[in-house]
Amino acid sequence: MSAFKLAALRLGFRVGLFRLLQHAVRRRQAVILAFHRFSGSGEGHPQGMPIQTFAEAMEYLTRHYRVVSLRTMTDELGRGVVRPYTVAVTVDDGYREVFTLAAPVLQRYGVPASFFVIGDFVEGRLWPWTDRWAFVFEHAPRARVAFRHRGAIHVLEMREEKNRCHAGEQWLDAAKRLAVAERDELLAAIAEAFGVDIPVIPPGAYRPMTWAQLRALAAEGFDVGAHTRTHPILSRVAPERLRVEINGCREQIERELGLPVRHFAYPNGRREDYTAETVAAVARAGYVAAVTTVAGGNMPSTPSLELRRVVARPEDLARFAGSVSGFDEIRARVKRRALAPAVRGG
Ligand SMILES: [Zn+2]
Incomplete structure (x- = not known):
């Protein structure tokens, strides 16, 4: 605002x-x-x-x-x-x-x-999928990262803090429209591209x-x-x-x-x-x-x-x-x- x-x-x-x-x-x-x-x-x-x-x-x-x-x-x-x-x-x-x-x-x-x-x-x-999503974007490297999902290559621009927030929200919004299996597959692909390991037990926050x-x-x-x-x-x-x-x-x-x-x-x-x-x-x-x-x-x-x-x-x-x-x-x-x-x- x-x-x-x-x-x-x-x-x-x-x-x-x-x-x-x-x-x-x-x-x-x-x-x-x-x-x-x-x-x-x-x-x-x-x-x-x-x-x-x-x-x-x-x-x-x-x-x-x-x-x-x-x-x-x-x-x-x-x-x-x-x-x-x-x-x-x-x-x-x-x-x-x-x-x-x-x-x-x-x-x-x-x-x-x-x-x-x-x-x-x-x-x-479990920890809610939206939180796993937030965790992955919070821990993403400050870089431009490419990943493959269902045959298509996507590029994530994460060099600036505002890009990171924007990318996180945009992809979360897209994910809400997907079936559960595809949604989880997409997050796994992004996490792998970022090099982020998602803990099994929800961490602190x-x-x-x-x-x-x-x-x-x-x-x-x-x-x-x-x-x-x-x-x-x-x-x-x-x-x-x-x-x-x-x-x-x-x-x-x-x-x-x-x-x-x-x-x-x-x-x-x-x-x-x-x-x-x-x-x-x-x-x-x-x-x-x-x-x-x-x-x-x-x-x-x-x-x-x-x-x-x-x-x-x-x-x-x-x-x-x-x-x-x-x-x-x-x-x-x-x-x-x-x-x-x-x-x-x-
Ligand atoms: Zn809720």
């Missing part, structure tokens, strides 16, 4: 623009926030939300919104009720720093969050929480939901594998925690990442509610197995306040409208 836009956001925050938007936009919408990673005290991932920012965000949230559990929110939506400025907090994937950094903050502010965990990741049987830690969180009253066994893009998964991913994760959590699992989160969660068939499989598995990353608030008319979320940006409190208030959604809508004639013309 440009310095100018960031300054505009901070000004909006200072003059109370986001509070006005909150009243206009969030009166009739229930908002589910999505967090992923945190950083602080040498723990978590460097690109995660600094834990101090998270603490400020939770303080802001509890002061200006009605913060409830996902269960309370979905019960209310099910009864056709939306109380103004209602927000629930969710954290995806189940990294270790959720226990060490984020949970103490949530406890301090009394935020009853839901944690969506990847079953096989917590079991220590990529470790999961343990079942014991999740049991402790559940005992504190936090909710634990399912996020599949291996975090595949479900729209790319063969129908016979859907049951293993969707029911399997629920069975793992119920076995380890001895508590019923009500909530599910789609990996990646954008509209193209799940299908009507995926939603039907989630319904058959018996989940009461499921969350996507399709941006927006929820109303009683929002399908309970396709609830929308607002992905919290890690930058700072002004950015956070903007995304919760609905500012980002309005800006995206305005941008789409501005671009629409050009698209039609082209």
Whole structure:
């Protein structure tokens, strides 16, 4: 984001623009926030939300919104009720720093969050493929590297830091559209070209929480939901594998925690990442509610197995306040409208 836009956001925050938007936009919408990673005290991932920012965000949230559990929110939506400025907090994937950094903050502010965990990741049987991807690009040499994949030669320009980030994102995006076998083959080809060995066990920044830690969180009253066994893009998964991913994760959590699992989160969660068939499989598995990353608030008319979320940006409190208030959604809508004639013309 440009310095100018960031300054505009901070000004909006200072003059109370986001509070006005909150009243206009969030009166009739229930908002589910999505967090992923945190950083602080040498723990978590460097690109995660600094834990101090998270603490400020939770303080802001509890002061200006009605913060409830996902269960309370979905019960209310099910009864056709939306109380103004209602927000629930969710954290995806189940990294270790959720226990060490984020949970103490949530406890301090009394935020009853839901944690969506990847079953096989917590079991220590895999690290999510997107993390293996990030690891390979983080450890790539600063060079121009060529590799062969399925008969074609590709060149990766990695001499500058910005090239590295760009190449990593571009190839990750391409990989999300591939079938699992081809995706893994592609990463293996890139890792080999870089000369990077992918460890079998996730290293430091990529470790999961343990079942014991999740049991402790559940005992504190936090909710634990399912996020599949291996975090595949479900729209790319063969129908016979859907049951293993969707029911399997629920069975793992119920076995380890001895508590019923009500909530599910789609990996990646954008509209193209799940299908009507995926939603039907989630319904058959018996989940009461499921969350996507399709941006927006929820109303009683929002399908309970396709609830929308607002992905919290890690930058700072002004950015956070903007995304919760609905500012980002309005800006995206305005941008789409501005671009629409050009698209039609082209
Ligand atoms: Zn995830």
